Amino acid sequence: MTIGTGTGAGAGAGTGHGDEQGDERGDPGLGAIMSERRHLINLGYRLLGSLADAEDVVQETYARWYAMSPREQRAIESPGAWLMTVASRICLNQLGSARVRRETYVGDWIPEPLPEPTEWNGGPSGGADPADRVTLDESVTMAFLVVLDAMTPAERVSFVLHDVFRYPFGEVAAIVGRTPAACRQLASSARRRIRTAHPTTAAPATGQAGIVRQFRTAWEAKDIEALIGLLDPDATATADGGGLAVTHPCPIVGGERIAHAYAEIARVAGDRTTFLECTVNGLPGLVAFQGGALVTVFAFEVVEDRIRNIWAVRNPEKLRPWRTTDGLTD
Secondary structure, eight states, X not given: OOOOOSOSTTTTGGGTTTTTSSSSSOOOOHHHHHXXXXXXXXXXXXXXXXXXXXXXXXXXXHHHHHTSOHHHHHTOSOHHHHHHHHHHHHHHHHHHHHHHHHTTSSSOOOXXXXXXXXXXXOOTTSXXXXXXXXXXXXXXXXXXXXXXXXXXXHHHHHHIIIIITOOOHHHHHHHHTSOHXXXXXXXXXXXXXXXXXXOSOBOOHHHHHHHHHHHHHHHXXXXXXXXXXXXXXXXXXXXXXXXXXXXXXXXXXXXXXXXXXXXXXXXXXXXXXXEEEEEETTEEEXXXXXXXXXXXXXXXXXXXXXXXXXXXXXXXXXXXXXXOOTTOBO
16 A cells, blocks of 8 residues: 555645735635635544544634634734644644544444545535545545554654645644654654555555455355455454444454355345445445435455455444435446
8 A cells, every 4th residue: 555645635735835815915815715625624534534523623723713813814924824734733632532532432433434526416514515625545545544543643643744745844843742853753653554554555446446346246146255255364344333323343354254244244134225336535335225325335445356454334423425325326
């Protein structure tokens, strides 16, 4: 698995990407300030793994901006960089408190999955697509986000700001509250975690689509042997219901065990469940519908033509961006 190095929408954010607005540091204006929203959402989602939490961070960031007087706002040389810095610090604080909240979370926690923007038709508010505000590059694949979630808050923020958004370590240090040398070490530690978790290159999206399609076919047919052939012998299947949906209580480890467990899921679901192919965090995945309602989003990690990881998100609170089925392929 390779690392996204600055290809996201926020690349260069720390060096004044938002200071085109204003005239001689005049009032940047509402439009210019709100144009930074996508950069902030991109940052917040990568740091928190939750679109809902990212949106809360953006709201808090803007609240702090508008709590300042016009004179204080005009004194800020780069409003865009100021907003990104404030959002980063809010995320850092939230990451610390999130670890405490996870101790009471029912079952395994999986980052909130995102649909492809073209597979969205309106949102909870009927307005702009939240997923469309997140650039779907490799730094938001489920495999990448799961590794990020295992990092310490300082590691995660240092790595994402430097390797994904290309902040210099001097600016990262001011946000994290460490020295530039310490932040360099944190980012290096994060890279080692990623290499350890993903020592080989994942299959390209085109190849993964074929594997996911074969998996869907074998699953619907309850063909255990075919499922075993598609799964890495050491594969892991993890589900997230958050106590709000029925899931396996612990990750299932081993391709053969997963094949038997998923065949049993298909048997119990019967004709009530329909599986459709879709894009999940930029890569091929599946969604399951029961009675016309979307109940599960499946993300996959495919390595060397075998499925290494399956992440099944069933917590309905994490399926908010998937409230419509328009654009999904049958």
